[in-house]
Amino acid sequence: MKNSAKVHSALFVVALIYAANYSISKDVMPQYMGPFGLVLLRVVGATVFFGILSRLVAPQDRITGRADQLRAVACGILGIGLNQLLFFSGLNLTSPINASLIQTIAPVVTVLASAVLLGERLTLPRLAGIALAGAGAASIILSKGPVAAGGQDGLLGNVYILLNATAFGVYLVLVMPLMRKYHPFTVLARIFLVGAFLAVPAGWQQVQQPDYASFPASIWAAIAYMVICLTILAYLLNNWALKYASPALLGAYIYLQPALAVLIAVSLGKDVLTWDRAWQALLIFGGVFLVSRKPKAAPQPVPLEPVQD
Template sequence: MNKQVQVHGALFLVALIYGSNYSIAKAVMPAYMGPFGLIVIRVVSAAIFFGLFTRLITKEKIVGWNDNLRSILCGVTGVAVNQLCFFAGLNLTAPINAALLMVIVPVVVLVFSAILLRERISKRKVGGIALAFLGAFLLIYTSSSEHTTGNLWGDLLIILNATSFGLYLVLVKPLMQKYNAFTVVSRIFTVGAIIVVPFGWQQVMAPDYNSFPDSIWWAIAFMVIAVTIIAYLFNTWALRYANPSLVGAYIYLQPVLAIVIAIGVGKDVFTVQKAIYALLIFAGVYLVSRTRQAVTEG
């Protein structure tokens, strides 16, 4: 299969998983478990899975001071700060605020890519991100409730989360060009687990797990296997062949897919207006993906 098709397929699946997660996570939090407790379960489970896989299958180690330091920074930015700030911020502010602020990620990626990776910022790439940003902003803004209210500290935490994740996408790129994706993701989740456990351990111990219905267990399993393990692995693998800007641009598809899923389960309705906004997002992602060297063969 063409490498370009594989990369776009992986990134689309990641966007689909994250788009589904908004509805699924709401079923678990906070009725059955606190947000930090769920983060601990997700991150520790992923660290164990990737750690065992790397030790038994890939048997590869990250070597050298620079690569080890970079992998630690990826664990801090891509897992610990990213996860903790997002859920803490979402707990304080309105979902619409969080959704709107998360669309700054591709802009952050573009800036850090230019600074750290010396990636060329073409007019087409800037135009594509601007077009996708406009579509995402209009889609989320027009879907919001008139009664939603934000919170300054919550909004700041979401901005910190978005900045941290954007920096992670840029930092992890050089590692993906040298090591197996499982090796890299194993390290970043090990680092992330060490940091998040103190924040959420009490919330892990608090629930009465015997009272959880099957649907909640399935939701937790989805968040561990799909949202944490598969999404991070596919995102990281895609960075071997794609520029961070393209990976970041796919974040704009998440609100589109979230609405499509909501329509499918009868919680939203399809309108021409939403279709136009979705087309803006797809057009923006296309422009970024068509930029020279956005996806490289290898």
């Protein structure tokens, strides 16, 4: 298999894993386990796995220096702790389609964070894309969502997913310097360890409440899927693909994930695709497309030949 085919396969599998999770998680939450309990299982499992893997693959690699240490802590808080807690809290209250569409604006947040933290230039097309994607996300968030467990509608869940996308977008900007400087497994081991300090106290009560003996095999399979596939396998494949994938290719797979999530949710009867949601999706996709386009480099001035006397 050629390397390009492997990259496409890895990115497709990652998109499929994330897309299926929107529906699979709804089978577990909240009937069998609360969202924070699932986050605890995911983060602790990944912390142990990447901690062992980093020692086997890169035993001498260590994150050093105060600046990098603080950056790793910030990545663990935003990219693992808050990201996971907000995502599962939101998905517990809103619908799979709403969650998958709102989370698509993460690249928009990444561009905004790059402009604020790295001083990158915001072009007119990117500003238009931010406005377009923002309008689509706001339309979904403010629309009346399905009634979830406990009699709550999806508004709060939609807000949680928006905050989740925001935390993840900022995390992507912060983590890139670490990924370029250290081995990816070293970085993942550290940020998951930091995330565990948020996930464990938040989910400790919920992970003790369920009657595990009453769990059917399908629920155990769903939990195993979220710990092994969603957390570990997706991170491994994504980090490998990032070494070879172009920005344009990564952008294409951004659109594939919510499309797959919609197909899976509708085919399983977990959600319904309406015309309103279709238009909201087009607004977000259009905005993300404009934002993801790389700005043209400014033309370099041609040096003038010196005047000969």
